[in-house]
Amino acid sequence: MAFEFITQYNSPNYTEGRQGNKPQYIVVHHWGADGQSFMGVVNWLCRNGGGSSAHYVLEDGRVACIVDPEDTAWHAGNWDYNLVSIGIECRPEMTAGDLRTLAELIAEIWKVYGKLPIIGHKDIVATACPGRYYSKEIMCRQWQRKDPHLYQHQRALMS
Secondary structure, X not given: OOOEEEOOOOOOOEEOOOOOOOOOEEEEEEOOOOOOOHHXXXXXXXXXXXXXXXXXXXXXXXXXXXXXXXXXXXXXXXXXXXXXXXXXXXXXXXXXXXXXXXXXXXXXXXXXXXXXXXXXXXXXXXXXXOOOHHHHHHHHHHHHHXXXXXHHHHHHHHO
Protein backbone atom coordinates (compact mmCIF):
# COMPACT_ATOMS: atom_id res chain seq x y z
CA MET A 1 0.00 0.00 0.00
CA ALA A 2 1.29 3.43 -0.88
CA PHE A 3 -1.00 5.11 1.63
CA GLU A 4 -0.84 5.36 5.42
CA PHE A 5 -3.45 2.95 6.83
CA ILE A 6 -4.86 4.31 10.09
CA THR A 7 -6.75 1.97 12.42
CA GLN A 8 -6.71 3.81 15.75
CA TYR A 9 -10.17 5.39 15.36
CA ASN A 10 -13.39 3.44 15.78
CA SER A 11 -16.85 4.75 15.08
CA PRO A 12 -19.54 3.65 17.55
CA ASN A 13 -22.11 4.31 14.81
CA TYR A 14 -22.44 0.92 13.16
CA THR A 15 -24.19 -2.42 13.52
CA GLU A 16 -22.16 -5.50 14.33
CA GLY A 17 -22.07 -8.00 11.48
CA ARG A 18 -24.05 -7.89 8.24
CA GLN A 19 -27.01 -10.12 9.12
CA GLY A 20 -25.58 -12.94 7.02
CA ASN A 21 -24.89 -10.72 4.00
CA LYS A 22 -21.58 -10.21 2.24
CA PRO A 23 -20.39 -6.98 0.64
CA GLN A 24 -21.77 -6.65 -2.89
CA TYR A 25 -20.90 -3.00 -3.66
CA ILE A 26 -18.41 -0.28 -2.92
CA VAL A 27 -20.21 3.04 -2.36
CA VAL A 28 -18.18 6.18 -3.03
CA HIS A 29 -19.08 9.30 -1.01
CA HIS A 30 -17.63 12.77 -0.57
CA TRP A 31 -17.62 14.09 2.94
CA GLY A 32 -19.40 17.37 2.28
CA ALA A 33 -18.07 20.88 1.86
CA ASP A 34 -14.65 21.78 0.50
CA GLY A 35 -12.18 22.77 3.20
CA GLN A 36 -13.19 20.27 5.87
CA SER A 37 -10.24 18.42 7.34
CA PHE A 38 -9.60 14.71 7.23
CA MET A 39 -9.35 14.49 11.03
CA GLY A 40 -12.43 16.66 11.45
CA VAL A 41 -14.42 14.17 9.38
CA VAL A 42 -12.93 11.15 11.16
CA ASN A 43 -13.83 12.71 14.52
CA TRP A 44 -17.35 13.61 13.33
CA LEU A 45 -18.05 10.06 12.12
CA CYS A 46 -16.56 8.62 15.34
CA ARG A 47 -18.60 10.76 17.75
CA ASN A 48 -20.97 9.11 20.21
CA GLY A 49 -24.61 9.33 19.21
CA GLY A 50 -23.92 10.10 15.56
CA GLY A 51 -26.30 8.77 12.97
CA SER A 52 -23.77 8.03 10.28
CA SER A 53 -20.40 6.43 9.65
CA ALA A 54 -18.40 4.81 6.86
CA HIS A 55 -15.94 1.99 6.63
CA TYR A 56 -13.17 4.24 5.35
CA VAL A 57 -12.29 7.93 5.24
CA LEU A 58 -9.58 8.95 2.79
CA GLU A 59 -7.51 11.76 1.40
CA ASP A 60 -4.27 11.82 -0.57
CA GLY A 61 -1.94 9.29 1.05
CA ARG A 62 -4.10 8.49 4.12
CA VAL A 63 -6.94 6.06 4.79
CA ALA A 64 -8.66 5.65 8.15
CA CYS A 65 -10.65 2.45 8.67
CA ILE A 66 -13.27 3.50 11.25
CA VAL A 67 -15.72 0.58 10.84
CA ASP A 68 -14.54 -2.95 10.12
CA PRO A 69 -15.76 -4.00 6.64
CA GLU A 70 -17.21 -7.14 8.22
CA ASP A 71 -19.64 -4.87 10.10
CA THR A 72 -22.43 -2.62 8.81
CA ALA A 73 -21.53 1.07 8.59
CA TRP A 74 -24.38 3.57 8.43
CA HIS A 75 -23.44 5.37 5.23
CA ALA A 76 -25.87 4.71 2.40
CA GLY A 77 -29.09 6.24 3.74
CA ASN A 78 -30.72 2.89 2.98
CA TRP A 79 -30.52 -0.03 5.41
CA ASP A 80 -30.56 -2.73 2.73
CA TYR A 81 -27.60 -1.12 0.95
CA ASN A 82 -25.77 -0.58 4.24
CA LEU A 83 -25.95 -4.34 4.79
CA VAL A 84 -24.33 -5.17 1.45
CA SER A 85 -21.86 -2.38 0.82
CA ILE A 86 -18.55 -0.89 1.87
CA GLY A 87 -18.68 2.89 2.24
CA ILE A 88 -15.72 5.15 1.43
CA GLU A 89 -15.81 8.85 2.38
CA CYS A 90 -13.50 10.88 0.13
CA ARG A 91 -12.14 14.41 0.32
CA PRO A 92 -14.55 16.56 -1.75
CA GLU A 93 -11.82 18.55 -3.52
CA MET A 94 -10.87 15.36 -5.42
CA THR A 95 -7.19 15.95 -6.16
CA ALA A 96 -5.14 13.56 -8.28
CA GLY A 97 -3.64 12.24 -5.02
CA ASP A 98 -7.11 11.62 -3.58
CA LEU A 99 -8.02 9.65 -6.71
CA ARG A 100 -4.81 7.60 -6.56
CA THR A 101 -5.51 6.76 -2.92
CA LEU A 102 -9.10 5.80 -3.79
CA ALA A 103 -7.86 3.54 -6.62
CA GLU A 104 -5.33 1.91 -4.29
CA LEU A 105 -7.96 1.34 -1.58
CA ILE A 106 -10.40 -0.17 -4.09
CA ALA A 107 -7.64 -2.50 -5.30
CA GLU A 108 -7.02 -3.60 -1.68
CA ILE A 109 -10.76 -4.17 -1.08
CA TRP A 110 -10.99 -6.21 -4.28
CA LYS A 111 -8.15 -8.46 -3.07
CA VAL A 112 -10.30 -9.41 -0.07
CA TYR A 113 -13.88 -9.31 -1.41
CA GLY A 114 -13.51 -9.81 -5.15
CA LYS A 115 -14.36 -7.35 -7.87
CA LEU A 116 -17.27 -5.53 -6.23
CA PRO A 117 -19.11 -3.01 -8.43
CA ILE A 118 -18.40 0.65 -7.63
CA ILE A 119 -21.44 2.91 -7.25
CA GLY A 120 -21.99 6.47 -6.08
CA HIS A 121 -24.13 7.41 -3.08
CA LYS A 122 -26.55 9.14 -5.48
CA ASP A 123 -27.20 5.76 -7.13
CA ILE A 124 -28.94 4.76 -3.88
CA VAL A 125 -30.69 7.89 -2.61
CA ALA A 126 -31.39 11.40 -3.91
CA THR A 127 -28.24 13.34 -3.00
CA ALA A 128 -25.45 15.30 -4.66
CA CYS A 129 -22.95 12.86 -3.11
CA PRO A 130 -20.34 11.82 -4.30
CA GLY A 131 -20.03 15.21 -5.98
CA ARG A 132 -16.97 15.50 -8.23
CA TYR A 133 -16.27 11.78 -7.83
CA TYR A 134 -19.39 10.78 -9.71
CA SER A 135 -17.95 11.23 -13.18
CA LYS A 136 -14.73 9.46 -12.12
CA GLU A 137 -16.82 6.72 -10.49
CA ILE A 138 -18.69 6.18 -13.77
CA MET A 139 -15.33 5.89 -15.55
CA CYS A 140 -14.22 3.32 -12.98
CA ARG A 141 -17.29 1.24 -13.84
CA GLN A 142 -16.43 1.45 -17.53
CA TRP A 143 -12.82 0.36 -16.88
CA GLN A 144 -14.10 -2.41 -14.66
CA ARG A 145 -16.29 -3.85 -17.44
CA LYS A 146 -13.71 -3.48 -20.19
CA ASP A 147 -10.45 -4.33 -18.49
CA PRO A 148 -9.65 -6.68 -15.61
CA HIS A 149 -6.64 -4.57 -14.66
CA LEU A 150 -8.50 -1.57 -13.19
CA TYR A 151 -5.78 -0.77 -10.71
CA GLN A 152 -3.02 -0.33 -13.29
CA HIS A 153 -5.23 1.72 -15.61
CA GLN A 154 -6.46 4.01 -12.85
CA ARG A 155 -2.94 4.67 -11.66
CA ALA A 156 -1.74 5.47 -15.16
CA LEU A 157 -4.69 7.75 -15.96
CA MET A 158 -4.61 9.56 -12.63
CA SER A 159 -0.86 10.19 -12.49
